[in-house]
Amino acid sequence: MDAVLNALVVVFQPMNFALMILGVIIGIIFGAIPGLTATLAIALLIPITFTMSPIPALLLLLGIYNGGMFGGSITAITIRTPGTPAAAVTVLDGYPMAQRGQAGLAIGTACIASTFGGLMSALIMIVLAPLLAKAALAFSPVEYFSVGVFGLTAVFAISGKNLLKGALATLFGLLLSSIGLDPILPIPRFTFGEIELSGGIPFLPAVIGLFALAEVFRLVGAKEKDIIIHTDVGNVLPSWKDFKKIIRASVKGSLIGTWIGILPGAGGTIASYVSYGEARRSSKNPELYGTGIIEGIAAAESANNGVTGGAMIPMLTLGIPGDAVTAVLLGALTIQGLQPGPMLFQEHVDIVYPVFAGMLLSNFIMLLLGLVMVKPVSYIARIKKQHLVPIVAIFSVIGAFAESGSLLMVAFAIAFGIIGYLMEKYEFPVAPLILSLILGPMIENALRQSLIMSQGSWGIFVTRPISAGLLLIALATVITMLRRQLCLNKNCEGY
């Protein structure tokens, strides 16, 4: 109880509170601008958090996370262009409502549903995370290896359309993660004599390159469309009858989003599609979905923001990110000198509980700001390429430099930017690459320690029940996705 009260006191300190508000504003704006995402915003702002202590830095980044997940719905509704991939489903009912002159109601619905989803998933996180952290204290390297393999398998099986490409992206990331000093013996691997590589591939330039610079290259080549904006937003607050409909639709969506958020690799996009599909399937009037109904928006947006708390659970308790955004957040935590995992809950309770409080509070801030910022954000989202591209490019380059003051980091960022662009272009998923880059050292360490414990016997991974269970689920996931892909290629029924 003391920890909770202390957390609230910390979060309500003026500077921390102001940073949360700033984070939500930045998140909403970045989420709203097509091509920019919460992941990109966090990647660009991590260098800015170097000079901050952990709590203000995390509150700023969490504000961006929550705001960004909602922000994409504003342009999805007003200009039929989702600001983030996760808001693509919101277009289906949001834009028809805007065309009928109900843009305000649509955005109000999205905002309330997002807040509900975010709050529910934050509460589930607050209950489950400490329990999981406690259970994880009993984990040995064997369980950590299996958790890591499960995480990576889930990521590459779900990301992208092609299982082989997902596997290759994952394996490439694992290879890159082995560059640097060996984790057990202090000998350099694949450094080619370069001292700068002995620390391994630096995380921040890789993230900036893969998410920010790659997007710059894509934006430069994309055609600029003529946009029709439905700026006559009108009243954003729903009636009591509509409010009840929103809440009813949001309950299921929030639970779906939270559960999907817990699964590594499955982010807001999958959550919103699954939730929308489920809402339509279970509706008495499924034919109305897609014509402009608030239940459609509520189902998508509540799941979308429901992912946030769910994804934080494995990230905080096991150090396994639930999605790309939490992968970047994990890096931010590490840069702040905090190691996610069960020990975080033992040694840094003074940081964990403010994070919990921040997740709750930033949702309320998002509700207030989201309703107010609709019109200005719709206009900001029209920022021209000739202004947007240089801003993102230069912030990316200087951000990569600022971490260590080394121009080599800029070279890494540019290299990863080119790699990230080519991967997206030729449908090799990027998320498995960044996750395996982060998880690779942990997986390798756990594998080798386990084999030392078992004197070289692989049986140790199947004789321990948790490990065996996780590996079985990982195998089942791959087989299911492989069957699905083979069936899609042959146009089987049921897929």
Added chain:
Amino acid sequence: MKVADLVGGILAIIIGVVFYVSAGTLPEFNLKLAGPAFFPELVAAAQIFCAACLVGVTVYSGYGKTPVKNADMESENIKPILITMAITVIYYLAMSYIGFWLSTVLFSLSLSMLTQKKRSWLDAVLTSAGITGMVYGVFSVLLKASLPVGSLFR
């Protein structure tokens, strides 16, 4: 047959082979399975296998058919992308010699001119000056971070 998949697969095989061979030169541990070479060799072997499968599937599915262009290529303008990549590399190289200010102004100017729908030097110059000032303000003034100085000015 998707040419990009074929190229990607072959590239992945080459990378896998390079890592596998390099790992073979690492010293051994008492227990080989726990040595520094084991994990990279395992992953590299898996990568070579998956890449070979991708190449095989691509060739098999495209046997007798004409190469397919990626649909995205039709809607994307490649030339400005390649130019942007090139000037980003030049920006990085220039920063080490002429430092932050001049290189950033020129980089921003180039990007702005490249992405303008209608050419406007005034807009490009103002954008460039504004962005450079903003970045300086955020990183140097607000965060007290150092910016590249450039060897010519040291």
